Amino acid sequence: MLPSKLRYWLFDTLSVQTMRHVSAVKTGKAKGLTKEVYDMIREDFFKNGSLTSRSKVPELMAAIWTAGRESMLVPDQVDRTTKDAISAVLSQINHCPYCEDMLISLVHAGGERDAAMEIFNGSDFNEEEDLLRRRLEWVRVVATARSEDVLPVPFSKAELPEVIGTLMGMSDINRYSHVVMTDSPVSAPFGIRAIKAVALKLFGSELKVTRQVPLVPGRTMHLLPGAELPADMEWAKPNPRVADAVSRYAAAVEREGAKVISKDARDTIMASLQTWQGEIMPLDTRWVDDDVAHLAGEDKAIVRMGIILAKASYRITEDMVNEVIGSNQDEERFVRILAWCSSVAARRFAQIVVQKIEDSEHTPRLVAA
Secondary structure (H helix, E strand, O other), rough: OOHHHHHHHHHHHHHHHEEEOOOOOOOOOOOHHHHHHHHHHHHOOOOOHHOOOOOOOOOHHHHHHHHHHHHHHHOOOOOHHHHHHHHHHHHHHHHOOHHHHHHHHHHHHOOOOHHHHHHHHOOOOOOOOOOHHHHHHHHHHHHEEEEEEEEOOOOOOOOOOHHHHHHHHHHHHHHHHHHHHHOOOOOHHHOOHHHHHHHHHHHHHHHHHHHOOOOOOOOHHOOOOOOOOOHHHHHHHOHHHHHHHHHHHHHHHHHHHOOOOOOHHHHHHHHHHHOOOOOOOOOOOHHHHHHHOOOHHHHHHHHHHHHHHHHHHHHHHHHHHHHHHHOOOOOOHHHHHHHHHHHHHHHHHHHHHHHHHHHHOOOOOOOOO
């Protein structure tokens, strides 16, 4: 294992290596809330671009950190490695190589090396007797358009707030990262994936240190004001800590998004998402034309990017992004727009997951862990 200073330098370097469109506040220049969140990320996790790319608007970095840490990292009802693994599978489905590779390394760090390699290779998870594999296959089904497949839910009701919170948080991070991170910092030299597999395993060895200090539940709550739980997040209620965290996250994102996105644009994106059930969209993007037909200028560009980001993020183009960024290259404005769009998409995805869980329960076939 590398010395701590060298390891921190490595993580900091990797965190910005493939960042685009926005830049992270440098560690040495971080102040106030930015510095507090940076310090907490370093102590409880590790610096990475999916988080630090929001640092120009510290409330938004605090929001994704609060929701993510309390849902995804704190081992409450569900262990950390399971949540890393389901996040890795979701990132693979969402075509986010940066997130996928970091999470596969974290699965290695958690000691599930076989599972990490299966995720890396895109294997089927057919081992019915293995709980982790059943959970990974369940995520693969609920995160795709295979709505005709209704699998037993491999989590208890007490575990579901963490699971849905993890899927929501990762869905937000995937979409946001797809725009601001060009690729994984761990590449496959000469296209040889076997070398990359070894690199991810070695990186996982360095990440073991991130699990040595027990995480204090609720440590992030003071970063943002308290807020009421939105109606679409009722799934979090059985776990008050997760409910508190996602409430603060949602409120912060709404406050910051409203500063730069018109109500008409926000309402249009929300209306489009409410009719979407997670289905795969047609190859072209003409399906978004009707949604933006009544808009013009900045609103039209934001709504087009927001809807495509939600329904088919891998079809976001540089032209779409540049239309939203504009000639003034205002990073703070763009972070607010992108964070709001990725958040509402993630919240809609969480609603779809909840509906699929309810459909499965009505069979009824809920499986306790």
